[in-house]
Amino acid sequence: MKSKRVCDSQVTMSELMMPRVANHYGNVHGGTILQMADQVAFVVAARHAGPPCVTAAVDSVSFLGPIRIGEVVTMLASVNHAGRTSMEIGLKVLAENLETGAVRHTNSCYFVYVAVDAAGQPRAVPPLLVESEEEQRRFRGAERRRELRLKLRSESRPL
Numbered sequence: 001m002k003s004k005r006v007c008d009s010q011v012t013m014s015e016l017m018m019p020r021v022a023n024h025y026g027n028v029h030g031g032t033i034l035q036m037a038d039q040v041a042f043v044v045a046a047r048h049a050g051p052p053c054v055t056a057a058v059d060s061v062s063f064l065g066p067i068r069i070g071e072v073v074t075m076l077a078s079v080n081h082a083g084r085t086s087m088e089i090g091l092k093v094l095a096e097n098l099e100t101g102a103v104r105h106t107n108s109c110y111f112v113y114v115a116v117d118a119a120g121q122p123r124a125v126p127p128l129l130v131e132s133e134e135e136q137r138r139f140r141g142a143e144r145r146r147e148l149r150l151k152l153r154s155e156s157r158p159l
Contacts, residue, residue, distance in 0.1 A: 003129040009047035010078040013040050017071050017095075027066040033073070033093060034061065037109055040075045041089040045113035048079050048087055049125040056086060057112040059145055065095075065106050072096040073106075081142030085122035086114045088142040110145060 015036065023029040038055060045053040067073055074094045081088040093107035117123045130139045 001124060001126050003127040004048055004079075004082075005129045005131060006078050006135050009044050010076075011040050011043045011047070012074065012076050014072050014074040017067060017069050017073055019069050022069050025066075027068055028071075028073070030063060033063075033067065033107055034058070034109075036073070037061075037075060037077075037091050037093065037107070038111065040077045041091060041111035041113060044077045044079055044089045045087050045111075045115070048082065048128075049113075049115035049123075053087075053113045053115050055111060056114045057149065059088070059110040059112055059149060061107065061109040063107055065104060067093075067095045067106050068097075070098070072098060078138075079128055080110070080138040081146065082125050082128035083146070085125060086112055087125055087128075088112055088145065090138060090142070110142075112149070 013036070017028045021028050021032040042053060042055070072095070074096065075091055076094070077089055077091045079087050080090040089111045091109045091111070092105065094103050095106045096103045115123050115125045128139070130136050
């Protein structure tokens, strides 16, 4: 299977935040951001491995600050790591105030996607060709998070 570069599957998506997505505090609901992030992560995974791909884990989500109605949310997403059947997709979320031009980093998150076949069974994904120092740093971080996920899974016990 031919390797794919990180830039081959990257996604940037922007959307204006409207009142319909407000929470009871008048900010954008966190669930809205998670739904958008999952959709963007799917596109990255599908570009890398081809569909279908399914969400296997949301490894980490950091809410660094509120997003206000009327701001433009931009999600930057790329494959950080590709294993045998899974991929870690990293997302950075920015909020832009159109009146002032100020841009804030509001969220970071990692999604794990698994490529599946028509029967829903895991299938192989292309290896990731890591080129830049930044891509190598993200790859190493993803490997550490993967090791931790596997360790936690092996230690978890049913309630």
